[in-house]
Amino acid sequence: MRLTLTQRLSLVFALLLLVCSGTSAWMQLRSNRMHELEVVQGLSRDVAESIARDAQLTDANGLMPNAVRNLFNQLMMVNPSVEVYLLEPDGRIAGHAAPEGRLRRDRVDLAPLRQLLDGAALPILGDDPRSADGRKVFSAAPLRVAGRDVGFIYVVLLGEAHDSFAARGSTNAVLKTALWSIGMVALLCLAAGLFAFTLITRPLRRLTESVRQFDMNGPPPELVAPAPGSAVNSRDEIAVLDTAYRQMVGRIGEQWKALTRQDQERRELIANVSHDLRTPLSSLHGYLETLLLKDAVLDAPARRRYLEIAIDQSRRVGDLAQSLFELARLEYGFVQPAPEQFSMIDLVQDVFEKFELRAESRRIKLEAVFPPHLPPVSADLGLIERVLSNLLDNALRHTPEAGRIEVRLAAPSGDALDVTVSDTGPGIAQELREGLFQRPFTVGGARRDGGLGLRIVHRILELHGRAIALVDSAGQGTCFKFSLPVAAERSPVA
Numbered sequence: 001m002r003l004t005l006t007q008r009l010s011l012v013f014a015l016l017l018l019v020c021s022g023t024s025a026w027m028q029l030r031s032n033r034m035h036e037l038e039v040v041q042g043l044s045r046d047v048a049e050s051i052a053r054d055a056q057l058t059d060a061n062g063l064m065p066n067a068v069r070n071l072f073n074q075l076m077m078v079n080p081s082v083e084v085y086l087l088e089p090d091g092r093i094a095g096h097a098a099p100e101g102r103l104r105r106d107r108v109d110l111a112p113l114r115q116l117l118d119g120a121a122l123p124i125l126g127d128d129p130r131s132a133d134g135r136k137v138f139s140a141a142p143l144r145v146a147g148r149d150v151g152f153i154y155v156v157l158l159g160e161a162h163d164s165f166a167a168r169g170s171t172n173a174v175l176k177t178a179l180w181s182i183g184m185v186a187l188l189c190l191a192a193g194l195f196a197f198t199l200i201t202r203p204l205r206r207l208t209e210s211v212r213q214f215d216m217n218g219p220p221p222e223l224v225a226p227a228p229g230s231a232v233n234s235r236d237e238i239a240v241l242d243t244a245y246r247q248m249v250g251r252i253g254e255q256w257k258a259l260t261r262q263d264q265e266r267r268e269l270i271a272n273v274s275h276d277l278r279t280p281l282s283s284l285h286g287y288l289e290t291l292l293l294k295d296a297v298l299d300a301p302a303r304r305r306y307l308e309i310a311i312d313q314s315r316r317v318g319d320l321a322q323s324l325f326e327l328a329r330l331e332y333g334f335v336q337p338a339p340e341q342f343s344m345i346d347l348v349q350d351v352f353e354k355f356e357l358r359a360e361s362r363r364i365k366l367e368a369v370f371p372p373h374l375p376p377v378s379a380d381l382g383l384i385e386r387v388l389s390n391l392l393d394n395a396l397r398h399t400p401e402a403g404r405i406e407v408r409l410a411a412p413s414g415d416a417l418d419v420t421v422s423d424t425g426p427g428i429a430q431e432l433r434e435g436l437f438q439r440p441f442t443v444g445g446a447r448r449d450g451g452l453g454l455r456i457v458h459r460i461l462e463l464h465g466r467a468i469a470l471v472d473s474a475g476q477g478t479c480f481k482f483s484l485p486v487a488a489e490r491s492p493v494a
Contacts, residue, residue: 009201013193021186025179037123040157041137044082045116048141048153051075051084073097083159085129086143087152093129094151104132108154113140130160203238207245214249273452276320280313287313323452326386330459337380337463341487344377344417345370348407351388355396363402366392370409377417377484383460384484388421390453391480395423399477416483425477428470436470 003011051071075084086095091110096103105127112126117140128134139155287310291303298306329335348368359366377384388407395405403424410418428436437458454468461468461482468482 009197010194013197014190017186017190017193021182025182034123037137041123044139044157048139048155052141052143052153081158081162083156085154087154089149089151096129098130103129105129113152116140128156203242207242211245273320273324277317280316284310284313284317323456327452327456327459330456337383339378340381341376341378342381344409344419345374347385348388351385351392354389355392358396364396364399365404367404367406369406371411374409374417375412376487378487379464379484387457387460390457391421394453395421395425395478398425399423400425412486415486417486418481418483420479420481422479423477427477433470437468
């Protein structure tokens with residue numbers, strides 16, 4: 001049988017209520033019974049003593065059983081609920097008025113008698129001679145002859161006649177009223193408990209429905225945010241659980257959007273890289289095919305020109321493939337920085353030498369600006385060289401002839417050295433700046449290496465715990481800025 005949480009709680013509550021009601025009824029009846037016994041024994045406590053004082057039950061020879069029987073018959077006629085017995089000093093029954101064969105004991109335990117005579121708290125139960133294991137309230141008093149104890153008067157206050165009448169009247173109005181009262185209280189408590197469980201579990205049912213609607217194969221559901229601070233320091237576990245679930249859904253939603261964005265960027269990257277590969281490959285194939293078809297009619301200069309173009313296109317394909325391989329190694333953690341101390345001034349000069357001929361061919365001026373006595377930095381020399389190379393390569397490809405490219409090193413602020421690379425190109429439009437280092441883009445119709453150059457720069461600096469930013473600079477086209485940690489031991493470098 002499959003039950004909801006509310007149904008299970010209600011069932012358990014109903015069972016507990018039933019047990020509690022039954023226990024309460026039993027305790028109430030037992031309490032009433034014990035109170036009745038206490039009252040009866042308290043009121044009749046001196047009955048046995050009166051009999052022992054006023055009746056002639058002994059003579060010079062001791063107990064008189066016949067006199068006892070006659071007296072006992074008279075007393076039981078006056079009060080049928082009592083049963084009177086004459087006991088010897090050891091508790092053996094010496095006289096009684098019970099019908100033949102009704103006695104189930106021939107001896108009575110004297111310990112309860114002594115408790116009663118010593119004034120112990122009531123009720124005190126003693127042996128019932130007409131029952132093999134029954135115990136009842138009683139009255140008792142010692143019998144003395146010539147100053148010595150010769151036995152006891154033992155009076156059972158609620159005898160067989162009382163038990164028979166009580167059994168016939170066990171369903172009397174008082175008992176039925178008590179049971180009906182307990183039953184009505186139990187029903188009211190059950191109804192109130194079910195209503196309370198319904199109210200308490202309502203937020204849990206709403207939360208369960210939200211969890212049921214959650215689909216791992218699709219975007220997370222939109223949830224109404226709880227009131228600010230509603231679950232702060234809350235002692236309501238369900239409210240805390242609901243807040244935690246909403247926070248989880250919010251985080252999953254953010255991750256979902258990030259994954260969706262990354263997937264879209266990956267698709268764009270593949271599309272752009274495919275386009276960038278197709279163009280030089282098509283050109284390479286075309287010139288090689290031309291060489292093959294027109295080999296007999298081409299002179300040496302034309303053949304050489306075609307071969308140079310094919311080699312240039314092949315170099316473009318190789319550079320793009322190398323960039324893809326390098327980006328994959330960076331993004332999948334195959335490359336980890338190996339920090340060392342080096343001078344950024346020397347590194348900038350070395351990188352300038354790589355691009356010097358290319359810059360002179362387009363009459364672009366390369367400038368390095370730095371203050372004296374710069375401290376060394378601590379980073380991976382090869383990776384930072386790659387960062388500067390990528391930034392200068394992008395700047396050269398998008399800076400017009402007779403332009404200028406500047407690399408500026410700023411004095412350390414705190415524990416970082418700022419590096420700025422700027423050019424006089426067309427710049428990057430405002431609408432292209434969002435996600436600049438995560439997705440491909442074009443500037444002036446020319447694609448920047450499939451967008452891989454800046455992605456590689458961004459990833460390398462991330463591995464160093466740094467970031468690169470595009471900053472606005474008056475009178476310049478594009479300006480990138482990043483920082484590098486200064487080495488712990490600052491030995492000035494001129």
